Amino acid sequence: MTNNLEITLSTSKKTKPQPDQLGFGKYFTDHMFIMDYATEQGWHSPRIVPYQPITLDPAAKVFHYGQTVFEGLKAYRTSDNRILLFRPGKNFERLNHSNNRLSIPPIDENFLLDALKKLVEVDQDWIPSAEGTSLYIRPFIISTEAALGVAPSHNYQFMIILSPVGSYYAEGIHPVKINVENHFVRAVPGGTGAAKTAGNYAAGLKAQEVASDRGYSQVLWLDGVERKYIEEVGSMNVFFKINGEVVTPVLNGSILDGITRNSVITLLKHWGVPVVERKLAIDELYNSYVNGTLEEAFGTGTAAVISPIGELFWDTHQMKINQGQTGELSKRVYDTLTGIQNGTVADPFGWVVEVKS
Amino acid sequence: MTNNLEITLSTSKKTKPQPDQLGFGKYFTDHMFIMDYATEQGWHSPRIVPYQPITLDPAAKVFHYGQTVFEGLKAYRTSDNRILLFRPGKNFERLNHSNNRLSIPPIDENFLLDALKKLVEVDQDWIPSAEGTSLYIRPFIISTEAALGVAPSHNYQFMIILSPVGSYYAEGIHPVKINVENHFVRAVPGGTGAAKTAGNYAAGLKAQEVASDRGYSQVLWLDGVERKYIEEVGSMNVFFKINGEVVTPVLNGSILDGITRNSVITLLKHWGVPVVERKLAIDELYNSYVNGTLEEAFGTGTAAVISPIGELFWDTHQMKINQGQTGELSKRVYDTLTGIQNGTVADPFGWVVEVKS
Structure with a gap:
């Protein structure tokens, strides 16, 4: 055609x-x-x-x-x-x-x-x-x-x-500090959050500014209805490794169906790493931090591919994740995905498409 | 300057x-x-x-x-x-x-x-x-x-x-038929609903299309959290006369602070007509319709000034308001506001500003 x-x-x-x-x-x-x-x-x-x-x-x-x-x-x-x-x-x-x-x-x-x-x-x-x-x-x-x-x-x-x-990581992959947003809302079911449209990004700028002023590089969005469940981080999807299992928020109509997100889930399943898509409340996450089972956290998106999260600030709670270091699984996912993208790692999924030249 | x-x-x-x-x-x-x-x-x-x-x-x-x-x-x-x-x-x-x-x-x-x-x-x-x-x-x-x-x-x-x-009313002021939207959401507190920004309007197009296909000219939006409280109609604010009292949804952070809305409230108070800004649930409105106390309904905005609502369709319920005719109060508000705007009615509020020419 x-x-x-x-x-x-x-x-x-x-x-x-x-x-x-x-x-x-x-x-x-x-x-x-x-x-x-x-x-x-x-x-x-x-x-x-x-x-x-x-x-x-x-x-x-x-x-x-x-x-x-x-x-x-x-x-x-x-x-x-x-x-x-x-x-x-x-x-x-x-x-x-x-x-x-x-x-x-x-x-x-x-x-x-x-x-x-x-x-x-x-x-x-x-x-x-x-x-x-x-x-x-x-x-x-x-x-x-x-x-x-x-x-x-x-x-x-x-x-x-x-x-x-x-x-994205001129000086090597490094973890970011994220502020959990309690006031502003990015999207809500019935709205446009699952679509990649300009208004979603405009809506997020103000919270991003507030986070930057406090020394955080991104915002973690909670759902707009109960202000309780984790949705996305900045303009990325988000994953948490809790007690050996990887959890990512389930697509609920207000979360973007990220292609990197989908690829990470597929990759983890391929490796036999337990991964589940479900609702994840911020207080459940905080409890897992307190009891020491929150092992890793990372965002996923086209720009950074994998963005390890070294710290989350929620309400009055500072959560340092994996001593602020990039987690082992985060690094493995990053290396594998970027390797497939660059052609240095085998692609068992048929993900890469060659442009003839 | x-x-x-x-x-x-x-x-x-x-x-x-x-x-x-x-x-x-x-x-x-x-x-x-x-x-x-x-x-x-x-x-x-x-x-x-x-x-x-x-x-x-x-x-x-x-x-x-x-x-x-x-x-x-x-x-x-x-x-x-x-x-x-x-x-x-x-x-x-x-x-x-x-x-x-x-x-x-x-x-x-x-x-x-x-x-x-x-x-x-x-x-x-x-x-x-x-x-x-x-x-x-x-x-x-x-x-x-x-x-x-x-x-x-x-x-x-x-x-x-x-x-x-x-x-706006080439053939005289006439009431419109409105569909109450149950699926799509325009805005939510913490979002951009109270700001006049492009994304709010983009978010509303789909519901507008669905309403048009069903023979309704506009959408009545419910709140995005409980899907219960009335917010706006199309891109207008909305008023209901129930049992002699005029009710309009209170500004809650997701409703636009309309200038016509503000002017209507001021005008009604000036006339001694009871008017209240509060949360108004769609089932409360339906009950007032059933028990015969829903007397009038109208939208307010710059384009139409006043847009009488002759029919509301909610779920399976068709509510015909004031026999589908423009209500007496709606007409009085319309005539007065447009009169002040056109300079044919005295302006006791200092609302009009003359452009010297």
């Missing part, structure tokens, strides 16, 4: 940043993918074009009513110079779930996977090769109809932009 | 639509107001310029993380050709509350009121004069920094656009 994909190559190439200056989401490549939607035409005019600004009417619905969804995944360069994507089909599948929740018309998942591969191929010189680096991929849809009035848009743009990103 | 406001007039004027074709939010005037923010400079470069597209990097944070707020108010042309704004100071005050929740830097309310007056003056020929018509005013802020990563933006744009709008 890529035969109707038009490609216009850039006549000039940008200077590429040094690998140690990459950071996250600061630099963008020479090209981008765009596709338009109009009610009468459906999705149409898929094209790869030079990276360029978007021009929108000030009344475009995305600015006012936030009808937008996005995804995030990465491309990796292997030591033998192949290019790998990690479970990209899952991202487009989830995008369609998000679309449904946000009243955005569905996209053709297979076609977009092909278009993404083509885009990565076009900008393959931008994929960094230093350890821990990768090419971050951001597919997103915005509502572009220029009309005020709260109703689904008649026009959309789907875009994919690419950003070379540095190692 | 308007002395640093730069004005660039449009060299060509658009053709103005006919009054009966206006609709809502479809046409925009010849000019707009823009002001920029950068961390180092604060808000700067306020200017009135020809209405024009916005050009943004595809990585602009507004597209991905929804950090944006807006307001809505109207300018009215009186029969003696004066131009009136309705409580505009309240809008800029609320904008700053929304800014705070969304981690957006505060704006100078007095300066922006002056800038708004100037913009309305520049585009005064666009204010329609037919009964029920007005000039809708949309101030909004978007986060413009081109960087992925969930954190408050370092750059913003504040804009005001203007749209001449038709009468």
